[in-house]
Amino acid sequence: MIAIDAMLSSRINPPEYHLQDYAEALDALIECAAACTLCADACLGETGKVEQLRGCITMNLDCADVCATTVRLLSRQTQPPNQLIHAQMHACVVACQLCADQCAMHPMHKHCKICAEICHICRAEICHICQEHCNFLLGTITSAGIAEEKSSI
Amino acid sequence: MIAIDAMLSSRINPPEYHLQDYAEALDALIECAAACTLCADACLGETGKVEQLRGCITMNLDCADVCATTVRLLSRQTQPPNQLIHAQMHACVVACQLCADQCAMHPMHKHCKICAEICHICRAEICHICQEHCNFLLGTITSAGIAEEKSSI
Amino acid sequence: MIAIDAMLSSRINPPEYHLQDYAEALDALIECAAACTLCADACLGETGKVEQLRGCITMNLDCADVCATTVRLLSRQTQPPNQLIHAQMHACVVACQLCADQCAMHPMHKHCKICAEICHICRAEICHICQEHCNFLLGTITSAGIAEEKSSI
Amino acid sequence: MIAIDAMLSSRINPPEYHLQDYAEALDALIECAAACTLCADACLGETGKVEQLRGCITMNLDCADVCATTVRLLSRQTQPPNQLIHAQMHACVVACQLCADQCAMHPMHKHCKICAEICHICRAEICHICQEHCNFLLGTITSAGIAEEKSSI
Numbered sequence A, B, C, D: 001m002i003a004i005d006a007m008l009s010s011r012i013n014p015p016e017y018h019l020q021d022y023a024e025a026l027d028a029l030i031e032c033a034a035a036c037t038l039c040a041d042a043c044l045g046e047t048g049k050v051e052q053l054r055g056c057i058t059m060n061l062d063c064a065d066v067c068a069t070t071v072r073l074l075s076r077q078t079q080p081p082n083q084l085i086h087a088q089m090h091a092c093v094v095a096c097q098l099c100a101d102q103c104a105m106h107p108m109h110k111h112c113k114i115c116a117e118i119c120h121i122c123r124a125e126i127c128h129i130c131q132e133h134c135n136f137l138l139g140t141i142t143s144a145g146i147a148e149e150k151s152s153i
Helices: A002-009 A019-044 A050-075 A082-106 A110-152 B002-009 B020-045 B050-075 B084-106 B112-152 C002-009 C019-044 C052-074 C083-104 C110-152 D001-007 D021-046 D050-075 D083-104 D111-151
Strands: none
Touching: A002 A019, A002 B112, A019 A050, A019 A082, A019 A110, A019 B002, A019 B020, A019 C052, A050 A082, A050 A110, A050 B020, A050 C019, A050 C052, A050 D050, A050 D083, A082 A110, A082 D050, A082 D083, A110 B002, A110 C083, B002 B020, B020 B084, B020 B112, B020 D050, B050 B084, B050 B112, B050 C052, B050 C083, B050 D021, B050 D050, B050 D083, B084 B112, B084 C052, B084 C083, C002 C019, C002 D021, C002 D111, C019 C052, C019 C083, C019 C110, C019 D050, C052 C083, C052 C110, C052 D021, C083 C110, C083 D050, C110 D001, C110 D083, D001 D021, D001 D083, D021 D050, D021 D083, D021 D111, D050 D083, D050 D111, D083 D111
16 A cells, blocks of 8 residues: 555654564555455355354454554554553454454355455564564663663773 | 455455445545544654644544544445445545645645545545445436336336 | 543533533443444344344444444544534434334344434434534524624624 | 443343443443543643643553454454453553553643543453453363363263
C-alpha cells in the first residue's frame, strides 16, 4: 500500500527502526483484518454448513478486532514504544495463529483457505517487527551499557 | 490489495455488482482509515503547532472511525444491501470530504497533504459504489416493472 | 453510568446543550453496541437455528459497529459539531431501527427480545439528541438573525 | 448496566463462571473505553497545555481501542475460551495500568483524575476475571485428573 509508506515517511519524526518493515507490518495487519471480516461473512453465507463453521466465524471476528486494534497502536509513534505495544503484538500473534488454524480446517471453502494464508503472513510480519523492536531496545540497552562502562573507566 | 480481491471472488455468492469496483472501494476505505490514524498521530507530533492542528486531529480520528465502520458494513454481503449501508456511505462521504478539507488547510505538513489526497480518492470511490448500488437497485426495479407489465398483458 | 456523567462535567468546555441528555445518549449507545455484540454471539449459539438467524447476526454486527463509531464521534466535543455528526447519527438511527426490527422477529429467543428493546431505547435517545442539536443550531441562527436585524435597525 | 446483565443471563448457554462477575467486567471495560475517549478529547481541549498532554492523549486513545477489543472478545462466549482471550486480557491490564499512570500525572485536570480512577477499577475487574478463568480451567484440569485417576484404579 503506497499510502501507508508515504504517510510513514512524511512524519517529522519517522520511526527509528526500518521503515519498510514497519509499513509491511501495517499492510499485513490491515489486510488480515479485512480478510477476517470477509471470511466471517462468507462463512455465514455457506448454507447448510454454518453451524460447522461457528468456531471459524467467532475466530474470524476476534482476529479482525485484534488486528484492527494492533494497527491503531502501531500507527501511534509520537510516543516511544511501551510494554503495551508488546503485549498487544503478542495477543495479535496468538489471534493470527489460532485463526489460521481454524481456517485451515476447512480448505474446501476457498475463502477459509485464502484467509488462513493471509493470517500466516500477518503473523510472520508481526513476529518480525517484534524482533526488530527487541533488537532496537537491546541495542539501546547495550549502547547505554557500553557508554556507562566507558564513563566508569 | 490482492487479498481483498481474492477474498471477494472466493465467495459462493459474490456481490452482484462489479467485483473490481467493490474491491477498489474497500481498498480505498482501508487505506483512508489507516492514513487518518497516522495523520492524527503525526499532527500530535508537530511540536509547537499541535494546538493549531486540533481541528485536524479530531477530524482525522473521526474519519478513521467512520471509514473503519463503513469497511465492516460493506464487507458483509451475505444479506442484501439495506438502507443502513446507504446512510453509512453517506456519513463516510461527508467524513472524507471534511477531513480532506481540514488536511488541505495545512499543506506545509506533508502528512496532511498526502492524507488529503487519500481522503479525496476514498470519497470518489464511495460515491462510485453508491451510484452502482443505486443503478443496480434501479435495474432491479425496472426489470421488475417490465416483468410486471408483461405479466399483466 | 456515573463515569460518563462525571467525565462530561469535568471538561473545561462542557457541551453547550443539556449535559444530562448527552450522557444518557452516550450511555444508550454504549449499551446498544454491547447488547448487539452479545446478541450476535448468542444467535450463533442457537444450535439448529443459526441459519434462520443469519440476517439477525449480520444486523447485530452492523449495529454494534455503527453505535461504537457514533459514541466515538459524539464523545469528541472539543471542536464544534459539524455535518458529519448529523450524518452519522442518521446512520445510527437507521441501524437501531433495522436491528430492532430484525430482533423483534424472533421474540422466542430472549436475547433477541431484550436486544430489540435496547435498540429502541437507543434510537429514541439519538433522535432526542439530534433534535436538541437542531434546536441549538436553530437557536444560534435565530439569535444571530435577531442580532442582525437589531444591528441593521 | 442492567442491559448487559439481562443479555448475559438470556443466553441458552450462559458462561460457566460467575455471571455477575462477568457482567461487572464487561461494564468496567465499556466504561473505561468511553472514559478514555472522552479524556483524550478533553486533553485536546486544554488550551495552552496540549503539548504537555501528548503522552496522555496517545495512551488514552490506545487504552480506548484495547478495551473496546477486549469487550468484543469477552462478549463472544459461544466458543470455549482460548489462549487469545488470556493474551488480550493481559494486554488490557497493561493498557489500563499505563493509562492510569499517565492520567494520574495530571490530577489538576479533573478529567484525567477521574479517568485514572476508572482505569484502575477496570484493571482490577479484568484481573479478577483472569483469575476466575484460571481457577475454572484449573478446576477442569483437576476434575479431569481425578476422573482419570479414578478410572485408572
